[in-house]
Amino acid sequence: MRDYLFPTEIERLIAAAKKSPRHGVRNNLMILLAYRHGLRISELVDLRLSDIDLQSGRINCRRLKGSTHNIHPLEGDELRLIKRWLRVNSNPHSEFIFVSERGTPITRQSAWRIFKDAGEKAGLEVNVRPHMLKHSCGYYLADKGCDTRLIQEYLGHKNIQNTVRYTQTNAKRFEGLWR
Known part of the structure; x- marks a missing residue:
């Protein structure tokens, strides 16, 4: 079983995530950051505002499982999406970037479901799992x-x-x- 997606499938996954009526911006950003920065699901849901430097366009990738931390540049589309999400975020006072409608941090299980649902909506032939990104x-x-x-x-x-x-x-x- 294939454990990765082709770039065309990533595009379809992102397009499907965007279509979520209430959470399109958040879900799109989650998938984009997980893919572009090779983030594990736990690293993604643990991203905090302090990990993003909008001025310099950098993201601090705090790695888990004994991996090495590093700082990556953010591309223009990522920066625009982050700024857009921060404007519509349901809890602008949370230190976490990805929060639910209740303002609590997104759980690993919720993120897993977001990725799986986007894969199904995109009509992908593989069952999308977050680590695939x-x-x-x-x-x-x-x-x-x-x-x-x-x-x-x-x-x-x-x-x-x-x-x-x-x-x-x-x-x-x-x-x-x-x-």
Whole structure:
């Protein structure tokens, strides 16, 4: 069973998340940040306002499971979506970025359901699980030709063996060897 999504499937997943009538902005942002920054579900739901620097356009990825923390740049679409979410957020006083209608932090279980529902609404043939987005990020970076060490650092892996899986399947890494 495939444990990642192709970029076209990510686009469909994000488009489906946007269509949620009451939570489209939040759900879209959750999926976008999980994918672009290779966040685990626990890392995503634990994101706090203090982890986002809107001035410099940076996000502090506080990694779990013994992984290494790092700071990533935020792209323009991410910054716009964060600002939009903060404007419509049901609890602007919460330290957590992702909150429910009651103003409490989104739980891992709720986030899991958001990802699963978006996958179903997108008509994807795989059952979407949040960790698939971390893998999708790794495979995307490998397919772009990024160095394994860079991917390791970006995803916060302490052990390179956790990263090698993304580059092993990429035939592009052999292109040009005999030129």
